Amino acid sequence: MENARPHIVAHDLTMAYGDFLIQKDLDFTINRGDIFIIMGGSGCGKSTLLKVMIGLKPPAQGDISYDGKMYWSSSLAEQDAAKRKFGTLFQSGALWSSMTLAENIGLALRQYTDLGPAEIREVAAYKLMLVGLAGFEDYYPNEISGGMKKRAGLARAMALDPEILFFDEPSAGLDPISAKLLDDLILELCESLGTTVVIVTHELASIFAIGNNSVFLDPVTKTQLATGNPAELRDHHPNFEVRNFLQRGKAKEEAA
């Protein structure tokens, strides 16, 4: 990638629940505009890493920096300021069930901007248009399908035009066509807006379709085995585990 600017950097990150080590010594760099994939087998700590990155769970050691500014060692006010630039799409949408879709999107705008109610509604309507849900402003989350919830969650994540979008398994629970459409939507939005994207997934189709950078977490050695472009890792990485995962368990031991 030409003139890449580092946006998010992990410094010797170690994560643990109490004494139980999840991952240690994570070091990776995410450049501005990257679509970064966090991948690895089930239970390797992908979602935990995401939680550390979005400020929900403090790391046991190390830190994450955004634009060169350490997150976990900064003050609470600074952490809040950093969080404002994040948008997160949770695994099943996590839409607030007592609010309509327009209110779900509007909450962040009400909290952080001086916009009036009419303008907030207008912005919410536009965000819903972007994700293909025009006209669904006044629906409650339990009135729409799972795929629509995901898209509404995406609209909510983008409410404040975030610099970084985090996705936790965006295609989980969607049919292949819907998953593909969601991938395309993420790609299109991020290219138009220049957003940096971090995705937790183990869907190989998504990984190669949209990812241009990645980290591979291993549950056995409890550390990262590889980082870089997923397609290159699949074809050329010296570690067998990495190639095997990316080739759906069809890698040959000796090839490198």
Added chain:
Amino acid sequence: MGNATLAVTEPGQGALLVQLSGDWLLGHDLPTPDPVLHKMQPSGGSRALAFDAEALGEWDTGLVKMLVSIYRNARANGLEVDSAGLPAGARRLVALAFAVEEREGARRQFEKKKFLQQLGESFLALAKDARELLTFTGELALSTRRFLRGKATYQRSDLVQYIQEAGAETLPIVSLISFLIGMIFAFVGVMQLELFGAGIYTANLVAVAMVREMAAIMTAIIIAGRTGAAYAAQIGTMKVNEEVDALTTLGVNPVDFLVTPRVFALVLMMPLLTLYSSLMGIAGGMLVGLSMLDVSLMQYLTQTAQSVGLNSLFGGLFKSIVYGSLVALAGCQQGMACGNSALAVGECTTRAVVMGIVLIVLSAAVLTIIFINLGI
């Protein structure tokens, strides 16, 4: 860059040029697209629209939101829009916004309902609720028959746990409330009965009130707030998580598995709790009576024993069984009727408690009248 500006010119016949400059960022003072929308009206004779964004600075949703309204208007008025002058990112976002057509009939219409219409609808809703409760009661009756014949599928360990939750774990709160209620009755009795020297009859007042009415009612209300609410929340959450559907697909009747054991546990525990509550109430009354009246412990006890017969005791215990089954019924019915969101679980829990208490008080009134007429 400077403030956002929007200018519209007509460089040629039927053509409009929208010039954008400055920073278009949400939350700043942004110009409205009204001048453009105005010129686009059919009477204006414009047929094409183009953009000039040479002087445009930073932009975000603020710009695209405005562009979307211009595009929407242009489509409605049949104008051709040339988006070549826009930044590439904005162009793609506008295209994306219009990529999926608004689904026909998706938009919600809000109409204000007339008073009579609202009244009628709420009455119909009430009738529907009553019918659902009746249906549920029927299902419960069938399930109880299976339960008693040993044909129902449920987990013994669940039943034991429900019995513990509804019984032993409620003892502390039942003790506290009953003891205090007994004391309150005794205070009132001492104050009034002492006026004509019948202070010893405080023992009767406390014993009769507790054993016949108050023990059962107070225990039932505590149980409605504690156990009934828990039942509604537990079953409601299982409903939201599709755990109830999972039982059905397995061929297990969810009423047999979830509801009947809970109802049975509560019906079993209620008389015991009520008996205990009566004793605690009498003890509370005795504490006040002995300290405020000039009577001995033996006198007070004898007076108490003479005032309540077995009829009163069994009457009270029968009521407690009725209240207990109504509370369990309300809790489980609301849980099973729960919607499929986190919000619905809260609503069904509230409704379970309210419904439980209303049913308790209604049945208390009816039972008291029946008992008086039967001379119990």
